[in-house]
Amino acid sequence: MSAPLPDVPVSSDQGLLDALAADLADARFYFDDVTALLGAEAHAALGRDQTVPARIVLASGPAAGAGARERALAVVVELFLIAGTVPARTLDGALPRTGAAGLVALGLAEPHGAGLRSRVDLRPHASDADAEIWVAADLGSNQRPGVLRTDHVLGIGQASLTLAQTTVRTPAARALDLGTGCGIQTFHLLAHAEHVVATDISERALAFTRFNLLLNHAALGIDPDDLSARVDLRLGSLLEPVATETFDLIVSNPPFVITPRTPGEADGERYTYRDGGLPGDSLVAHLVSGLPGLLTPGGTAQMLANWEVAAGAGHWSERPSAWLETGAAAETGAEAWFIQRDTESPLQYAEIWLRDAAEARDPEHYRRRYADYLADFASRDVEQIGFGMVWLRRPAAHDGAARGSASVRRPVGRRFEEIEHPIEQPVGPHLGAAVAAADELAAAAAVPAPGGDTAAADAALERLHVVVAEDVTEERHQRPGAEHPGVILLRQGAGLRRTSLLSTAEAGLVSACDGELSVGQIAGAVSALLGDEDPELKPTLLAGVRRLILEGFLTQTVQRR
Template identity: 55%
Template sequence: MTDFAAVPQAPRSDDQNLLEQLASDLVSANYTVDGVAELVGADAYAALERDQPVPALLAARAAQVSQAGSRLAAVVLVFLLGETVPPPVLDEALPSAGAAGALVLGLAEEYDGGLRASVDLRPYSSDTGGDVWVASDLGSHIRPGVLRTDYVLGIGRASLTLAQFAARAEVKRALDLGTGCGIQTFHLLAHAQHVTATDISERALAVTRFNLLLNARVLGIDPANLEARVSLRLGSLLEPVLGETFDQVVSNPPFVITPRLSGEAAEDQFTYRDGGLAGDDVVSSLIRAIPSVLAPGGTAQLLGNWEITEGQSWEDRITGWLPDAVDAWVVQREQLTPTHYAETWLRDAAENRDPARFAERFSDYLVDFASRSVEHIGFGMVWLRKSQGPVGLRRFEEITYDLEQPIGPHVSAAVERSDWLSRCPDLSATYLLVADDVTEERHQRPGAEHPGVILLRQGAGFRRTTLLSTELAGFVSACDGDLTAGQIIGALAALLARDDEAFSSGLVAEVRNLVEDGFLIPATASPAR
């Protein structure tokens, strides 16, 4: 079975001593997110994250003349900014591994009388662990031209979105489907006893192995027994794990909708984003199939695109993909027109660098979408759970504003509240509290006796805002844990002279919505959302 330690044109991970020397050099050079940001400045670092290297390049060159910043500046110039440097400069920057070690590991190559990076090697920091480094292929802003079709993507917006969305509960077995550079596996290792990472690309799995072993100490991995924590599998989608089950599955799949062309071969496709199927079939097939590899009660979190066709809502389209006995929560984050979508992904692969190719491929996209009457393409996050009883959660919502990050813990807390509500068909005997981050906002005309608008706002989590009726505002103001929901409703009914069933049942329904959205929480529940 391939261990992916030495795959052509990928970083090597067959010399652990050399990897540990490299890690030691990067630590001593202060090659961290904070270290680089301090070296080049906050504005230049922010530009670098937008793939604009010029401000950071100027700052790093200036810092290189300073003795205090020379080692870090050299590492930044080579591995983040693609500069060519003389071998002695890299020897000084990496005193243990040296320029020779960078060449052996496949991190650098000879060019124009010096050495330059052959991979992007950048620092990464998250709330799940310490400072690490992540290798991937160099972007087109560093190496001009159309990307190679087996390109290994680094830490992009989509991968960060998934990492922040994924559940973080302790699990025994987790699956990172389509691991790419391995960043989701990094996060999973913080709460999973074992992670299986799959990809269709040998180069991607080689990069993942390199990243895992370079960061073995921080990730809690024994380099001599990698399989004890991580298994690397080659294959398409769920093929490498058929017959197995997992407590959690995360996937940033090759979800980009790409026109299928007559005579195209697999090697013509960008493997990091193109699953080789027509339309949104990659996402729909995954949503249908993932429950088959989930253990009872197991969850999955994935990203996806879906086509919104003429006369059909996006909610109805995804509902048609959901198997029975699967709970689901889908959040659509944006919609693009076919024109905007085509332009976005053609530029992503730097296909705009070739004007003739760009025009031809743009036309292919528009013709392809028109053939299926596609009006918009949605992007969003999908949460699934293999139900152990009747399906209790089917939720679809569109949220286009910024959420608190990471949002994953708030998703899990919301699911817990939904489960609690399903076990409590009658709220009358329950005690409720206003969540800690919720504030009330009232608006009224000058001189008016009563407010015309009463709003509840969340300061955290999904940051929702909801409009309250006068009676619902009265209910919320009394939720301090002293009275049951039934007692509060009874007091309001008496105060407003409303003893009819419609008043009570309507108020209960509104209260359930406030609990579901996290404005109110059970008195025994965590206030996290």
């Protein structure tokens, strides 16, 4: 990382980096202050790479009575977020420690016209340590016209924010950020991981990450003279840089975009920030099957991914489920939780990613690449492409058991859900609570072990005391004049915001879950009240309770034997 690279910020002058950090702090180049300057709508548009609303606000000039700090902030926003041209003297006034010369020396700005323009996108971001930091990345296509370079370094995008909000933040000794890009996931990991290894196939990406770490070393708790004590930056593809190591937590926003391969294509022709160079969704398959082998017993991995759904498939989970039966995922008996958040047709998918790289600027190139996408998906009979969140865990109990062994305990199991409605963000705490609930049920022997005794698990469940979660409400719907409701729904107001359809018996059981009586006592009372002698009613009620606990509608209180 010591050799200079073209078109990346310079991180070899720590004194100048500290001067810039002090200038940005004095200008209040922070999320809330930028929002106050531009207005919520114009600031939100910047997050969608739309600069026109912000340009209009800035063109109107400072508000009446604006002080020196507000004027300095407007200059910084003009330079870094709008990618406008700013006179050198104006920059000297707004960033007095750094000045125009310092910005050029750091590789952040270059002469243009009558002033300087930014060479990077630099914007504020909040880390998990409640610290304001600044993140540098390549300029987007709306900031600088033209097709994106193939080794483009992506900044703060919706996908990276989604992964950060999805990650369960538990203390970790060692964490891995696989495919770090400009380093966003690493910044969040540093709040709860003692040491982070950040990898990427792109030298430019690692150079941006190094710059960002050293610019924000005070907020991130890093000694700039000993960066490797907290963060190790490694160049390499996928699992190669860490093939012999293990981690307590792995996060990855990998280059999962499914891209048509062309004969004789060179590595330099790929958009490395989004395309791993493998056909179809095989890159994701490789990670899902391989990541459990890099986890410590009990360690977890979280990632975003795409997967193909073939025409005639019985369920979208068929391919992801098959990945778990190969490689380290099978060897370790890995647990998995896939949540599909969206689906696109091949046509929609092609349009999204052609637009992402601004490839529509050349009409003939656009038509050719669009056809390539459709032919590629047709060659595998792909009907839909799914997008979602993936959680993996290497079981702690009986680790190293033989493939397929029934002794491997999987409290969470292998779950595949489709949740396309809006969910609470950050959702990481809810996912962590759901995993904890599954572990608690397993600890109480209230979930059947693989090949275990279902009756014993039901008996353990009957001894539990549960309450309805605070965010849960009930809805009843019935036809006018009807004696009883035809539909009873439980709804979550937080987390994944699920809705669960209940039978009359299940609704009666849930309404009595106040922690006083055990699950078995309530189930028995409901059966007696309904006068139902069906021998399957009680097992059905218990299965429903188990599901409602795992989904967060009910929470375990005290176990009484």
